[in-house]
Amino acid sequence: YSLYASSRLQLAEPLHLLGGGRFNWIDFKSRDQISGNRTEFKESGEFTPYAGLVFDVNRQWSLYGSYADTFAPQSQYRTAAGSVLAPAVGSNIEAGVKGELYEGRLNVSAAVFHTKKNGVAVLDAANPDGCPSGAAASSCYLSGSTLRSRGFEVEATGEVLPGWQVAAGYTYVSSRDNAGETISAETPHHLLRVSTNYRLPGDLNDWTLGGGVSAQSRYSYFAADNTAVRMGTGGRAVFDLRAS
Numbered sequence: 235y236s237l238y239a240s241s242r243l244q245l246a247e248p249l250h251l252l253g254g255g256r257f258n259w260i261d262f263k264s265r266d267q268i269s270g271n272r273t274e275f276k277e278s279g280e281f282t283p284y285a286g287l288v289f290d291v292n293r294q295w296s297l298y299g300s301y302a303d304t305f306a307p308q309s310q311y312r313t314a315a316g317s318v319l320a321p322a323v324g325s326n327i328e329a330g331v332k333g334e335l336y337e338g339r340l341n342v343s344a345a346v347f348h349t350k351k352n353g354v355a356v357l358d359a360a361n362p363d364g365c366p367s368g369a370a371a372s373s374c375y376l377s378g379s380t381l382r383s384r385g386f387e388v389e390a391t392g393e394v395l396p397g398w399q400v401a402a403g404y405t406y407v408s409s410r411d412n413a414g415e416t417i418s419a420e421t422p423h424h425l426l427r428v429s430t431n432y433r434l435p436g437d438l439n440d441w442t443l444g445g446g447v448s449a450q451s452r453y454s455y456f457a458a459d460n461t462a463v464r465m466g467t468g469g470r471a472v473f474d475l476r477a478s
Contacts, residue, residue, distance in 0.1 A: 235259040248290040252300075255283040262309040262318060275309050275318035299329040304351065311355045311375040312365060319375050324351035340392035348384045353377040383409040383421075397433040422469070424451040445475045 240254030260277040286300035304324045311319040330345030356378035358365075365374035385407035394400050405425045429446035433439060449471035 250288040250290075252286040252288065253284065255281055257281055258305060260307055260309070260321075262307070264309075271316060273309075273312060273316070273318050277307070277321060280305055280321070294335065295331065295333045297329075297331050300327070302326045304349075306351075308353075308355050308375075312372070313376065314358055314361050314365060314374045319355050320353055320377060322351050322354045322377075324349065324381075326350075336393070340390065340394060342388075342390045344386070344388045346384075346386045349382070351381045354381055379411045381409065381411055383407055397435065399431040400429070402428040422450040422453045424449075426450070442478050443476070445473070447474075448472045 236256055236258050238254060238256035241252070243251045243253075245251050258277065258280040260275065260280075262273070262275040264273045265271070266273075282303040282305045284300065284302035286298060288296055288298045290296050302325065304322075304326060306322045308319040308321055313319060326347065326349045328345055328347040330343060332341070332343040334341055354377075355375045358374035358376050361374040365372045385405060387403060387405040389403040391401045392399070403426075407421055407423060407425075409421055426447070426449045429444070431442060431444040434441045434443065450469060452467065452469040
């Protein structure tokens with residue numbers, strides 16, 4: 235169950251305050267049909283606030299900054315002792331600029347961000363062949379170390395020229411644990427996505443041409459149960475062309 239509220243206040247002609255929060259109640263109970271093990275977990279009134287400031291530089295450009303707490307239940311994970319893993323909690327800070335060009339036909343933005351999470355679930359290497367407190371094929375988990383991600387992103391969407399639509403974005407992310415080690419599991423450092431669509435002019439106006447690319451850099455990480463085993467995949471790009 236949850237209860238939330240939000241507000242938007244105009245502190246001055248160009249300055250806006252956005253704020254709110256959410257209370258969370260969790261009552262989790264489960265019984266494994268094979269082992270008969272029972273699990274219960276309760277969380278009462280967990281509060282996650284957020285706040286943001288938006289400053290309108292002019293009719294086209296705005297600057298903003300925001301802060302938010304995060305709260306993610308992990309009731310699906312169980313420890314070797316039989317208890318449910320505690321929720322992962324953290325925070326997210328973001329700042330950036332947004333603009334509307336060509337009378338609002340093109341939207342552009344740029345942002346920097348920093349995300350922190352505490353107690354994220356990780357595999358329990360001491361119980362690799364099944365969790366004593368769970369089902370026969372299940373794994374045990376532990377509350378992990380503090381994870382930090384930071385990076386930036388830029389985006390542009392809209393009509394660049396009459397009949398020419400574009401959506402493009404680039405994101406860079408660097409994620410590390412509290413020991414300073416890279417944690418890139420399924421999170422590439424570089425991600426690029428571009429898509430475009432063009433309606434031909436004149437007598438060919440019934441025709442539309444388009445294309446796009448989605449590309450990301452490689453990622454890799456060490457397996458939880460054996461630090462000598464590195465897993466991951468190489469960088470890849472998918473291109474498409476279309477006509478209609």
